[in-house]
Amino acid sequence: MILTRLNTGERLCLSALAREFNVTERTLQRDFNERLSYLPIERENSTYFIDPKFLGRQRKSDIKPLLEMLGLSQIFPSFDELLFSQLNTNQIAPFLFRNIKVEDTTGYEETFKSITLAIQENRKVKFYYKRKAYNEVSPYRLVNDRGWWYLVGIHNSTLKSFKVLNLCGVTISKQLFERHSDIDRQVVEGTLVWITDSPTEAVLRIESTIASHFRKTSLFPNQQLLKDLDDGSLLVTASITDQKQIIPILKYWLPDVEILSPVELKQSLLYELQFSIEQLSR
Structure with a gap:
């Protein structure tokens, strides 16, 4: 929100922002001086604003630190070849994300x-x-x-x-x-194990037809490669604290993924599938 207001030319007073967001002026100063240091922000006493000649612009050098802070920099193969500067124009954006899995917040x-x-x-x-x-x-x-x-x-x-x-x-x-x-x-x-009190380890068999996807990327939570089998399939483990972390992924890759353990996870997946079939049959 602050970035949007700055980029529209608004001059932001530190004390007013502190009251609006219910934070200390010290916190806001740290954000301006550290988190937003890559922007051409000017300061007059306690008022912050973007140098007018930069208003409305969005450069590659601006967006890269933001993507890195959010952990999204690896989505794009290269920052040198991508024309981020065109994202703020009336042209059709060159990038499109589809089927992103998000929960209702x-x-x-x-x-x-x-x-x-x-x-x-x-x-x-x-x-x-x-x-x-x-x-x-x-x-x-x-x-x-x-x-x-x-x-x-x-x-x-x-x-x-x-x-x-x-x-x-x-x-x-x-x-x-x-x-x-x-x-x-x-x-x-991403080296931490997602834990609340005690995680559950799932052992899964991945068919050879899709094994390459799981060799290249960790598609399951805390995925670890256990063994390459002679037929080209894989044995992998995943560590979860909630079955909702993994069931949607399992459903997506069926029938080429088999749950070897635990039994409770296999039963939950069967229940989900049966429920979906009943819903479709109505």
Whole structure:
């Protein structure tokens, strides 16, 4: 929102923004000086604005840091060859994303805003998750993993993830926490195991006809290659804390994926398929 207002030529007063977004002026100053430092922002006392000669422009050098901050830079093969500068014109955009899996977030907009604010101000939060109270959680990032939003943070000295959909009663504490670069790196690089209390490991057999897709990319949550079989198929494992993390992916790749374990996951998938068939038969 701030970026849009700046790019339309609006002059933003720090104190007014602080009241509007219910944050401190110090937080906003840090955003202008660090997060938005790649923009040609001018300052007069406590008022920020974009140099008029840059208004409405959108350059490759502008959008690259933004994509990197959001973890989206690897979507595009090259920044040198892509004409990002044309995205703000009346021409048809050269890029189009289709069939992106996203959840319905309308039910937790305020929760999302509160967590975002806590992350920006390095403040601890407390909340209820699946009827259990979690106090003094240090929120690091809101991560969208395969279309689902998760809060990733430190609780009881352990890195955990919580599906935002299942959070309730989120309260921002006055207590600050110190961010650690190694934790940030672990979240960004995707090496963490999505855990709440204990993850479930699924063992899957991938048919040879689609095996190449799974060799190139981790399509399942926390996917690990277990074994290359003689017939060209693969054995892989996936670590999940919620069956909704993996069932939509399994349904997409059927019938070329077989669940070897756990039995509960196979039963849940069968139930989903039977329910879908009943719905179509009505």
